Each structure stands twice: as structure tokens, then as C-alpha cells.
Amino acid sequence: MASEPDDTRAAAKGAAESRPNGLRRMLRRFTASEAEIEAEELQRDVARHGCQPAREAERGQLVSVTGRLRTVVYTPRTTVPTLEADLYDGSDVVTLVWLGRRQIAGIEPGRALTARGRVALRDDRKVIYNPYYELEAAP
Structure with a gap:
């Protein structure tokens, strides 16, 4: 059970890395200047x-x-x-x-x-x- 949070974190990290570029572009729009x-x-x-x-x-x-x-x-x-x-x-x-x-x-x-x-x-x-x-x- 102690390894479950590490597995969950790794899965979340893998999911975040595999997200489409659309999310990355959206986040960029929030942080970029006009x-x-x-x-x-x-x-x-x-x-x-x-x-x-x-x-x-x-x-x-x-x-x-x-x-x-x-x-x-x-x-x-x-x-x-x-x-x-x-x-x-x-x-x-x-x-x-x-x-x-x-x-x-x-x-x-x-x-x-x-x-x-x-x-x-x-x-x-x-x-x-x-x-x-x-x-x-x-x-």
C-alpha cells in the first residue's frame, strides 16, 4: 500500500506528459503576454x-x-x-x-x-x- 501513492503519482505524471498539445497551448495562453x-x-x-x-x-x-x-x-x-x-x-x-x-x-x-x-x-x-x-x- 505504501507504494500505491508513488504508482498514482507516476500514472498522473505519465498522463500529463501524454496530454495533447492543446492543453499545453492553453496553459501557454494564460502565462504569455499579449x-x-x-x-x-x-x-x-x-x-x-x-x-x-x-x-x-x-x-x-x-x-x-x-x-x-x-x-x-x-x-x-x-x-x-x-x-x-x-x-x-x-x-x-x-x-x-x-x-x-x-x-x-x-x-x-x-x-x-x-x-x-x-x-x-x-x-x-x-x-x-x-x-x-x-x-x-x-x-
């Missing part, structure tokens, strides 16, 4: 869309990235106006730059989109100039 949860969801979207994670994008590479726009800023310049938007995919940020544009319908903070273009570096930041893009349905 930013961590958002990053995980965005990274799942990257895989679902068949895109490349932004952290893996390198200068000169033609990429497809997907994520959510964090900021959208119109930057008046002396030579050509630009519209710049930071796209976050849960791993890194890629700045999308449209030259000669003051605004684009649907390009607004919080909007999900997929962009395609060649990666450049500007001030050690990843940039795609005049990307092809597809807006996701508004939430």
Missing part, C-alpha cells in the same frame, strides 16, 4: 500563406511576406513623397515604401496584408520599395 500571443498567431499566418518569415529575408532577395501593418506614415520629401508602412510578421519588421504616393486605400495601421518584392537595406532596416501587395479581409 504581444507574445500576437507574434505566435502572426507566425502561424506566415506558414499558412506559404510566405517567408521576415527575420530570414536578406538583402537582394525576392520575398513574399505577410503580417500586420503597425504604422503607416506619409513622408513628404523634396524630391518625391513616400508612403511608408511597417509590416510585422511576429518575427521581424519589414518597411514597405511606396514612392510618389501620399496615401493608398486600405493601407492603414492594423490591416493584414501580404507583400512581395525585393528586399533592400536602409539604415540597417529591411525595406521593400513599391511592393506588390494583397490586402486581407478587414476583421
Whole structure:
């Protein structure tokens, strides 16, 4: 009988280890910050869309990235106006730059989109100039 509690503990431990990942994910949601949860969801979207994670994008590479726009800023310049938007995919940020544009319908903070273009570096930041893009349905 003295060994019964040890057997019970071992059985409980074995059952806990064999539980599906769903319980582990649920427990993670309780302990993770909102930013961590958002990053995980965005990274799942990257895989679902068949895109490349932004952290893996390198200068000169033609990429497809997907994520959510964090900021959208119109930057008046002396030579050509630009519209710049930071796209976050849960791993890194890629700045999308449209030259000669003051605004684009649907390009607004919080909007999900997929962009395609060649990666450049500007001030050690990843940039795609005049990307092809597809807006996701508004939430």
C-alpha cells in the first residue's frame, strides 16, 4: 500500500506528459503576454500563406511576406513623397515604401496584408520599395 501513492503519482505524471498539445497551448495562453500571443498567431499566418518569415529575408532577395501593418506614415520629401508602412510578421519588421504616393486605400495601421518584392537595406532596416501587395479581409 505504501507504494500505491508513488504508482498514482507516476500514472498522473505519465498522463500529463501524454496530454495533447492543446492543453499545453492553453496553459501557454494564460502565462504569455499579449504581444507574445500576437507574434505566435502572426507566425502561424506566415506558414499558412506559404510566405517567408521576415527575420530570414536578406538583402537582394525576392520575398513574399505577410503580417500586420503597425504604422503607416506619409513622408513628404523634396524630391518625391513616400508612403511608408511597417509590416510585422511576429518575427521581424519589414518597411514597405511606396514612392510618389501620399496615401493608398486600405493601407492603414492594423490591416493584414501580404507583400512581395525585393528586399533592400536602409539604415540597417529591411525595406521593400513599391511592393506588390494583397490586402486581407478587414476583421
